[in-house]
Amino acid sequence: MSVRSELALISEWIRPGSRVLDLGCGEGLLLRHLRDTRDVIGYGLEIDPDNIRSCVEKGIPVIQTNLDQGLQDFDPASFDYVVMTQTLQAVRYPEHLLNEMLRVGREGIVTFSNLGHWRCRLKLALSGRMPVSGDPGWEWYDSPNIHLCTVHDFEALCDTAGIGIVERTFIDNAHRRHVAARLLPNLLGEVALYRFQRT
Amino acid sequence: MSEQFPADSVGLVTPQSMHFDQPLELDCGRALPEYDLVYETYGELNADASNAVLVAHALSGDHHAAGYHSPDERKPGWWNACIGPGKPLDTDRFFIVCSNNLGGCSGSTGPLSTNPKTGALYGADFPMVTVPDWVRSQARLADGLGIRQWAAVVGGSLGGMQALQWAIDFPDRIRHAVVIAAAPKLSAQNIAFNEVARQAILQDPEFHDGRYAEHGVIPRRGLGLARMLGHITYLSEDAMRAKFGRELREGKINFNYDVEFEVESYLRYQAENFVDHFDANTYLLMTRALDYFDPASVHDDNLAAALQHVTASFLILSFTSDWRFPSSRSREIVRALQDGNKRVTYSEIEAPQGHDSFLMPIPVYRDLLRAYMQRVAGETQS
Numbered sequence A: 001m002s003v004r005s006e007l008a009l010i011s012e013w014i015r016p017g018s019r020v021l022d023l024g025c026g027e028g029l030l031l032r033h034l035r036d037t038r039d040v041i042g043y044g045l046e047i048d049p050d051n052i053r054s055c056v057e058k059g060i061p062v063i064q065t066n067l068d069q070g071l072q073d074f075d076p077a078s079f080d081y082v083v084m085t086q087t088l089q090a091v092r093y094p095e096h097l098l099n100e101m102l103r104v105g106r107e108g109i110v111t112f113s114n115l116g117h118w119r120c121r122l123k124l125a126l127s128g129r130m131p132v133s134g135d136p137g138w139e140w141y142d143s144p145n146i147h148l149c150t151v152h153d154f155e156a157l158c159d160t161a162g163i164g165i166v167e168r169t170f171i172d173n174a175h176r177r178h179v180a181a182r183l184l185p186n187l188l189g190e191v192a193l194y195r196f197q198r199t
Numbered sequence B: 001m002s003e004q005f006p007a008d009s010v011g012l013v014t015p016q017s018m019h020f021d022q023p024l025e026l027d028c029g030r031a032l033p034e035y036d037l038v039y040e041t042y043g044e045l046n047a048d049a050s051n052a053v054l055v056a057h058a059l060s061g062d063h064h065a066a067g068y069h070s071p072d073e074r075k076p077g078w079w080n081a082c083i084g085p086g087k088p089l090d091t092d093r094f095f096i097v098c099s100n101n102l103g104g105c106s107g108s109t110g111p112l113s114t115n116p117k118t119g120a121l122y123g124a125d126f127p128m129v130t131v132p133d134w135v136r137s138q139a140r141l142a143d144g145l146g147i148r149q150w151a152a153v154v155g156g157s158l159g160g161m162q163a164l165q166w167a168i169d170f171p172d173r174i175r176h177a178v179v180i181a182a183a184p185k186l187s188a189q190n191i192a193f194n195e196v197a198r199q200a201i202l203q204d205p206e207f208h209d210g211r212y213a214e215h216g217v218i219p220r221r222g223l224g225l226a227r228m229l230g231h232i233t234y235l236s237e238d239a240m241r242a243k244f245g246r247e248l249r250e251g252k253i254n255f256n257y258d259v260e261f262e263v264e265s266y267l268r269y270q271a272e273n274f275v276d277h278f279d280a281n282t283y284l285l286m287t288r289a290l291d292y293f294d295p296a297s298v299h300d301d302n303l304a305a306a307l308q309h310v311t312a313s314f315l316i317l318s319f320t321s322d323w324r325f326p327s328s329r330s331r332e333i334v335r336a337l338q339d340g341n342k343r344v345t346y347s348e349i350e351a352p353q354g355h356d357s358f359l360m361p362i363p364v365y366r367d368l369l370r371a372y373m374q375r376v377a378g379e380t381q382s
Helices: A003-013 A029-038 A049-058 A094-104 A118-127 A151-161 A179-183 B131-145 B158-169 B188-202 B220-234 B237-243 B262-275 B280-292 B295-299 B327-339 B354-359 B363-380
Strands: A019-023 A041-046 A062-064 A079-085 A105-113 A163-171 A191-198 B016-020 B035-042 B052-056 B095-099 B152-156 B176-180 B313-319 B344-349
Touching: A003 A029, A003 A079, A003 A105, A003 A163, A003 A191, A019 A029, A019 A094, A029 A041, A041 A049, A049 A062, A049 B344, A049 B363, A079 A094, A094 A105, A094 A151, A094 A191, A151 A163, A151 A191, A163 A179, B016 B131, B035 B131, B052 B131, B052 B158, B095 B131, B131 B158, B131 B280, B152 B158, B158 B176, B158 B280, B158 B295, B176 B363, B188 B220, B188 B280, B220 B262, B220 B280, B220 B354, B237 B262, B313 B327, B313 B354, B313 B363, B327 B344, B344 B363
Parallel strands: A019 A041, A019 A079, A041 A062, A062 B344, A079 A105, B052 B095, B052 B152, B152 B176, B176 B313, B313 B344
Antiparallel strands: A105 A191, A163 A191, B016 B035, B035 B095
């Protein structure tokens, strides 16, 4: 669904020829896109064997890693960008991982589904049931998404963690950047994209 | 004839041999004035010789990696699970070469060969060989076969170490290195197991300082014990429990030291089977080659520095239950490659079979190896 526009937006933030580490790279779509359009080199980190095989089929270097164990195998400042798309909500220690991203990379890029979006609020208000983010089909008790957050939540965390937001953008339901979503991101932004660095 | 063998088998294969009369200088300071390498090949070398894959064998392996030597051979080659038409190392696309390592006992020059200088068997006089020595000898085999550059060098365990050494020593002659269930050097525990195995052989009264052939005997007990010990380290505790548990051979205990438990029966069978086809001096040499393997040692123990000139892409695989070369050891190699911005893919395969997993037809493992090798094949066939 929003994958294509998300990839395109992230790509705009990444300088050609840079080194990128993609945390939770899935099937390697972003890295393939960056390799083919921006001459980017880098690694994907992934835990799922089927996704790892998909990366191998695309010729994307992927290193099986459990992100909950941090990025200790990577040296400080060894990447231009550390990217994490739609994965922040599934890790055990989001704050630690954000700090790790800025230890290993000069800049971090994160995308997540915004639980502050009006649909989520409406669902909770009307049905009294927890909104479930990510792939449909998950229930609150079996979802891998254990750290759902809103735009305000994320920015508050950045503030306390000493992380400076360089750029942010939001995609609305039609997966386009929208003036309204820019004005009221926590209400109208469905997917949030952030580029950040150490303050 | 082909009907005698499974359709995905390379079928009947015949070992070949190549003679080298240029002396080979060895790391130990000695030289082999001349030598032979016995090898097998599967598949066809393409016109520009770009589809050649070297498979390097492990401690007790040999050149017989796939197919059958005769219609009544009971078991195919040691990596038949992965080599054949349509298999991960696809013989419809690759020309696969596997040679018996120098110092081996399956036909390549080794302790069982005649020393041309003395006219007697080498025996214990066979010079110590190292992983880099093997790689140099394999490079000459590649020359002889008209292969300037391997599409990939692939190996598990000690074979993986050879693939790693290839990438270090001949960066322009290898495009991919597939390093499975290996380590960048042995741990103290690994060396300790090797030492116990060697002591079992060295202390066998029939070892005769390695000159047992002249006495018309073989150190069966020592070599058998070494093999038993090895087997314990190749299996995981879970695999042993699943395979044998505490099953009693006769359903009751007999209060003696004969075979009581099934696991004892298995180990004794493995030992008996092994001493009939493996040479004790070769076992000593191979374990020492393992002990000495440490490409970082000449770079202040900095593996990334040892890998500095590597241009090959790497696939590194480990197995969750392998405690002989656990995943942490493979990750040392991954990390060093990362440090140098080399192309590397790493996966830890969920498998209960221990170190032996690399020989097993585990679906996730085979699928990943196949996916990687298809990429390699895609680069070669223009």
